[in-house]
Amino acid sequence: MHHDPLLPPAVARALEEYGALLAEHGLTWGEPPLDYVRMMTFLRFPKEAERMSVAPGADLDAAFRDVLGETLPDGLVALRVTPHGHHFDPGTVHAVVAARPVEVTLVVDSSRDTATAVTVDGRPYEIAARGALLVDVRSDSHVTVDGVPVDLSPLRRHAVPSRLRLRAGFPCRWSVTSKGGQGWYPEGVPRRLDYHGRPFFHGDDIVLDVPAEPLTVQVTRGMEYDWAETTVVPEPWGETRVELTPERIYDAAARGWYGADLHVHLNWAGDLVAPPAAAALMQHGEDLHVLNLVAGNVSGERVYDREALQHWAGRDLPWSDAGHIARMGVEYRNDLFGHVHAFGVTAPPMRYHTGFGGEADWPPNGAACGEMRESGAVLGYAHPFHRSIATPEDIIAEGRRNCSARAVVVDAALGLVDGMELLHFSDIEGTVEVYRRLIGAGNRLTALAGTDSMLSFTRQETVSSPPGWERVYARLDGPLTAEAYATAVRRGRTFATTGPWLELSVDGHQIGDTLNLSPGDRVTVRARAIGPEVERVEIRTADGVLAEGGGGELTAALTVTEPTYLVAVASGGGHRRSLHRQVYAHTSPIYLDVGGRHVARGEDVRWCLRWLVLLEELVRGQARLEGEGQLRDHLDLIEKARAVYRARL
Known part of the structure; x- marks a missing residue:
């Protein structure tokens, strides 16, 4: 009996179960x-x-x-x-x-x-x-x-029918609208809307039924391309051909860089059940180099897409090719201490979540991170923060279970995670503020991105936007493979972006490098952004802004006296190329070690130590724990992290 390679029997059975949950409970699937x-x-x-x-x-x-x-x-x-x-x-x-x-x-x-x-x-x-x-x-x-x-x-009103045939020459993202913004889709295709409420679907050489009325046709192919647009009035009862190709703004792969969305759900409740083929169509239509489809729970015991992870763990998904890699990964979830995405897992984890349904907030996130690390995974804290943050008190707040990455201060110090999502669906500024505190305190953390797109939702703010609307680009030394991508992330050779291309160099050294300098050495720093949406470029050190200017290229000189880091930032207001309320890109650091010492800015180290004090109070007061042993496991990790930060002072 022949099986569809995208639908192994266990995966097909799981999708049938999800369909029954949707039919019985609606959008929430009974969570x-x-x-x-x-x-x-x-x-x-x-x-x-x-x-x-x-x-x-x-x-x-x-x-x-x-x-x-x-x-x-x-x-x-x-x-x-x-x-x-x-x-x-x-x-x-x-x-x-x-x-x-x-x-x-x-x-x-x-x-x-x-x-x-x-x-x-x-x-x-x-x-x-x-x-x-x-x-x-x-x-x-x-x-x-x-x-x-x-x-x-x-x-409803009945319109005179016609047909459109759309061609770009390669898979793309299309939007076809009539008066009032009504969207038109091919037969049987989900009626998806992005963050801006714009209808979209993916493919090439597509036929769809439309009214014989003025239509706007738009096409793009992810963030490396601009939108192309035309208007057409199709012939009544006939077929009208539209050939439209989006213009490329930059070609990352030609420069040795590959963009990933490290946090995408195939199924996570929603208004439809998404098969693997939906992810394949979107990845190629967005020209997304690396796609990490994560298995995870919502609010109960059920882990969605666990069967797909069990079947494909450690292997490229069937639609992968030389320029596109897809893998099954994990979102490990605890709503009190934070969520962690894992890319490149070679085996399913022992556990996927803690703290749900009255279960204990144990073991600590760090224990789960260590286990997934052993399976070869690259780990990043997901959607870390959802508000502006000025003090550690803002992180702990009232201790609500709101998915904030409260444990990252521990796991970063102990080397249990590789990075954190600077770009995600929620607040960027608060997340970036905490990231700079963490790297300023001596933690080597890579800048990552994950959209949290959920293919089982057709319209829900950022969730229903296509995968890859935010990406983390990593610089590889050779061909694209999951292993090579993971290695580049571990080395910190990345930038995260909603669309702009962003470069940073220091005397010819690239993002992720470390320069060993002496006090008084002088370096030249260059940053460059590409993209029509960029309004501002900054070069920053651990002490703040070194240089700033409009979009384009920025150069600055720095005389080094203390260990520090350098990052570049590009930003702008809302733009149609950005499926977020703002435009943003941020590099991982280039580190400037001085006299053999790594950056460990006193103010940032003390900031993290204060965070640990508050985290311990949170664990003692609000974590659901069963017995002194579970409490001790948390406190032991906090104490080990405290010793690391104190040593840096």
Whole structure:
């Protein structure tokens, strides 16, 4: 019997299980309702979700309804229930050219002082007095209010059909929109939206049904390319060919650099089940050199894509080629101490998470890191921080289980992790501030990037953007392999970026190198950024900004008196090439050792020592631990890290 190489039997069975969970529970797949699970439904409308009040025990459907303005966001329709009846507001009317129903989210908004019975496709709901309900519907759904049918026909208008054939000459990311920004997709393709709400799909030589109306066609291929765009009015009932090729801005591989997204989930709850073939199509369509698909849990025991990891651990995934490597990896998760991504694992780990469902926050993250390190993995703390950070107190805060990388101060000092994601879906400035404190305190940490894209979501802020919208580029000495990439990361030969190309050199030495200097030596530092979105370039030492300027090239001289490091930063405001609220790139350091001493800036070392004091208080006061032995395991690692930092003073 012939098996699809992308669907080994165990993987196929797992996907069937996920499909059953989706059918039974909807978007959350029945995961325990931690805060981020409860918010999944609402994050499809990020501007509204940001304004919601999400206090513990809050009615989130009503909180969402309360922040809606007069104009509904795209994809949302409203059913207003009044004391005198009901009114359906279709929001943006969708054009249709075939029998496929329109899929939208319905908010039921009751202004009645009594409860109301609503059914959606036979499923009953009771809407509390002045309450609300958020539920997914289709234009052919059967919805009733107190038994009275709701007319959903205003959702659609019929348009004259036509067809488009799209060609670029290689796999790309396409966006086809008609008036009002409505997206058009090939038959059977998920209707994905990126961070900007822009529809997209991947491939080449693609045919899709469209209306015979003015259309905007856009195409790109990941961050090394710009967007190309054209407008077209297809012939009624005919087929119109569009040949459009995006222009390359830079070619990293030609320079020996390869970009990776080290943190991507195939399945992690969501509105569809994503097979491995979806990842293959996206990786090639984004020209993403290295893709790390991580197995991980959400809020319960189930580890999604564990079967794929068990099948492919230590091997390239079947669609890999000379310019594209895909591997199965791990996201090890503890919400109190932080999450760690692992690339290049050769065997599944013994454990994937701690601290969920009432289980103990044990063993410490460092123990799990050590185990995954033994299997050859490169490790990085994932989405480390989610707010501005000025002091160690900001890191510990009130000790909420919010995935902050509180244990990185220990694991970095003990050499148990290789780096941290400077770029991720959340706050960049706070993360970068902590990173500079850690490397200033003498820790050798590589700048990494991981989007946390989840291919099982088609629209949810950054999560539904394609993999590789942030990347960590690493400089290799030879051909692209997983092992060569891992080696380059361990050596710190990287920069992380939302799009711009970023270079840094010191007297000809490259990112990741160490110069051995004497007091009074003078060096020349050069930084260069490429990309239309760059507005500012900085060169920084452990003491702060050495030089700054607009986009382009920057040169500075430095007379060295103390050990330090040098990094380059490129930044800018929002830009269509960036699937984040800002543009940003940051290199790993070039280290300047002086008189045989490595950088260990006193202020940064004391900052980390204060962090350890607060971390110990957190462990003693808020970690779920079973017995003195588990507490001692945590405190022993903290004490070992404390000894490392004290020695650096």
